[in-house]
Amino acid sequence: MKALFTKDTVRRGVAAHSAIGLICCALLYLICVTGTAIVLYEEWQRFEQPDAPEMQAVTPSAIDTAIANVAASETGREPTTHLFVHMPTDALPRTTITTDTQAVHVDGKGAIAVPEENAWAEFLLALHYRLNLPAVWGMTLVGLFGAMIVALAVSGIVAHPRIFRDAFRLRARRRDDVATLDWHNRLAVWTLPFALAMALTGAMIGLFYISGSSLAQTAYGGDGDAALAPVFGAEPEADDTPAPLPRVAPVLRYMARDYPAVRVSYLILHDPGTRGQHIQVVGEHDRRLIFGEYYAFGADGTFHGTTGLADGTLGQQFAASIYNLHFGNYGGLPVKIAYILFGIALSAVVATGTFIWLDKQARKGRPRRTIRAGWWGVTIGVPVAIGATLIARLIWGNGAPFVAIFWIATLAITAAAVHRSRRAGARGTASATPGFAP
Incomplete structure (x- = not known):
């Protein structure tokens, strides 16, 4: 019977299949590397703009002054739908006010000091959150990769029944693919709880748009706000009639008096x-994973109650804990250092997993020299490209084209590695790129 596809077609199909697999692995590696870097999100902001005023606390009257100053600076612009006041915290001891059109740092007296300039940290966060794609598509894709990590972790355990027994058996002195396999398995075991926690919470955060939209369409007639209300609270009725800005000092004094343990x-x-x-306060609770509780106030400062993120249903408390658990925003610097170390290990697990597959292909007589070179380009190119964007921030400032620089640098390094490998192959030599183990 005549073959359905010619040998050349099959060869091209295998090459395309391998290339798609490499792209998926590259994106998974990118998510792990950027997730490790963004653990220091607040520290990066302080590094980017060291001249912004800092304070451990700010008075309620200064906040009223700051809001009035920012509102006055927005004269002639479209009315903002929300005004956010970031209060000084241990991780980021700055007072920052954000509207729909601007973000500024204010000093301890409420005067506008300088515009907020943390575009590089925001770029890095967006790269991890949504791969610089539109929010719906990017976050959904990242969420799917989170689910993929869960599947890889579980299948890896099933495929290696001795993986826990050999958890501390390391033949790292060998200079071949056995050492790569050992490092992969050991790091995978040591980071398993962390990997599962990050993957599950990442999948939940990333798939929020799909799950929320589906729930709204099926149970709430397409009303997204109504779908989220049981967890994060409902919005009062809107009334666009102009009115003076409320004073927030009484609200802050109420919180200090009635909730002294809440920051x-x-x-x-x-x-x-x-x-x-209306006014909403986000209050942090000590020794809790929740990002905070919502405290609702009317424009006249009347307290309307809490949402229940701290003491409501288990589902509410769980939903409020996902973000901090994923990004390590609890426990201070020691927890952040642990997250960075585990994140580096998880990135290495992803990188070595692809090298292991390439080594198996080589043993079967199917060396994938081009793919190996491309993978080396990715593993080296991603961190180098992130470093290039940081250098661009230091040279050109807040307006540097970080997205373009990152993707051009990553693709250029990968292409250079592939080109070098092909040139070496044309000369009849072995692959120009070394194996993982030196």
Whole structure:
């Protein structure tokens, strides 16, 4: 019977299949590397803009002054729908006000000091969150990769029944693919709880748009706000009639008096400058994974209650804990250092996994020299490209084209590695790129 596809077609199909697999592994590696770097998100902001005023606390009256100053600076612009006040925290001891059109740092007296300039940290966060793609597509894709890590971890355990018994057996002195396999298995075991926690929470965060939209369409007639209300609270009725800005000092004093153990991290004015405006306080709770509890106030400072993220249903408390658990925003610097170390190990597990597959192909007489070279280009190119964007930030400032620099640098390094390998192959030599083990 005549073959359905010619040998050349099959060869091209195998090459395309391998290339797609390499792209998936590259994106997974990119997510792990950027996730490790973004653990220091607040520290990167302070590094980017060291001249911004810092303080351990700010008075309620200074916050009122700061809001009035920012509102005055927005005269002639489109009315903002939200005004966020970032209060000083241990990780980021700065007071920052963000509207729909600007973000500024204010000093301890409430005066506008300098615009917020942390574009590089925001770029890095967006690269991890959504691969610089539109939010719906990017976060969904990253969420799917989180689910992939869960599947890889579970299947890896099933495929290696002795993986826990050999957890501390390391033949790292060998200079061949056995050492690569050992490092891969050992690091995978040592980081398994971390990898599962990161993958599960990452999948939940990334798939939020799909799950939320599906729930809204099937149970709430397409109303996304109503779908989220049982977890994060409902919004009051809007009234766009102009009204004076509320004073937030009484709200902050109420929190200090009635909730002294709660540290206010954010203060949010919803629909400021309208009769429908209201105030929401985000308060951090010690020794809790939740990002905070929502405390609702009317424009006149009347307390309307909490949402229940701290003491509501288990589902609410769980949903409020996912973000901090994923990014390591609890426990201070020691936890961040642990997350960085585990993140580096997880990145190495992803990198070595592809090398192991390439080694198996070589043993079967199918060396994938081009793919191996491309993979070396990715593993080296991603961190180098991130470093290049940071250098660009230091040279050109907040307006540097970080997205373009990162992707051009990554693709250029990968292409150079592939080109070098092909040139070496044309000369009849072995692959120009070494194996993982030196």
